[in-house]
Structures are given as structure tokens and as C-alpha cells.
Amino acid sequence: MRPLTEEETRVMFEKIAKYIGENLQLLVDRPDGTYCFRLHNDRVYYVSEKILKLAANISGDKLVSLGTCFGKFTKTHKFRLHITALDYLAPYAKYKVWIKPGAEQSFLYGNHVLKSGLGRITENTSQYQGVVVYSMADIPLPYKGGTTPYYIRDEEMDIQRFQWLAHHPQAQPAQLGP
Helix, strand or coil: CEECCHHHHHHHHHHHHHHHHHHHHHHHEECCEEEEEEEECCEEEEEEHHHHHHHHHCCCCCCCCCCEEEEEECCCCCEEECHHHHHHHHHHCCCEEEECHHHHHHHHCCCCEEHHHEEEECCCCCCCCEEEEEECCCCECCCCCCCCCEEECCCCCCCCCCEEEEECHHHCCCCCCC
16 A cells, blocks of 8 residues: 555546535545545555554555545546545535436436436536536435446526436446347
């Protein structure tokens, strides 16, 4: 387990900043202690410094994980958020979307959300903005593909069945068939 390099830190913080913006500092300097990000087997872990000091006695090859996995770096050095980061990103999210109960199940199975399935949305959410999706009971909703990025499409179209909330194009489930 090692600290992230400058390039890894930049790539990861750019991805997280799409969802929480300036609140990124609140993840590191928390009232219950200082937290940091560490890399182990291409996965980034969010861990308190107290636990990190205790884990220093464990050798790297015996250590499976430590703290909460925030995401991983791909072979092309892109950062992908994991579903386990949702609990930490949701309270600080700049842009949020609430989905009606009738559209929740469809969304959880990987389908787009139609305009009729939206409950509410934060003000000033721009087109193609990264958002965190909530149920109407203020519970952050995951996506079955295991990632949290969602993007808002243009709201100016006045069509009832317009696909409003689209999953990240790279997180789409594979198409079956020829």
C-alpha cells in the first residue's frame, strides 16, 4: 500500500470533483480525524490515518484491503468510481436527482429514467452534468453496473417520454445477441 502519485491524485480528484466539486476538501479533513487515499493493487482506498498506522505492521502481499475502496485505475490509467464510494460522495454532491418510486426499479436494473420518472432535481444542473441519484426517501441509488456516474441530458425538449437521465455510456450493460 502506497500513497498516490501526483498524476494519480490529479486524475482521481478530477473524477470525484465532477460530483462533489469544492467539497473535496471535506473528505480529507473530517471532524472525526484525518483521512487519506492509498493505492493497493490498482485500487484506491479511503482510510483514516489511525488505521493506516496500525496496518503498517502488515506486509503488502498479505494485505487484502484497508478502509473503503473508492475506485480503481484501469490499465489505461483512467479512474473508475466503485459503488462503495457512493456513501461518501452522496452527502457532498453538488447536483442531485430524485426519482419517483415507480421509476426506481427500472433504474436499478440499468434502464434510463424518463422525464415522467423524475421527482425533483437540484437547481442550475447543466446538461451532461454528473449527478448523484436518490430515491424520494433520500436514499442514494446505485447502478447494477457498479458505478455511480450519471449524466443529465438537455431538459429543453418538451416530450413526455424523453430519456432524461442516462447512465454513463461506458457503464452500459452489454447487449445480448448477434
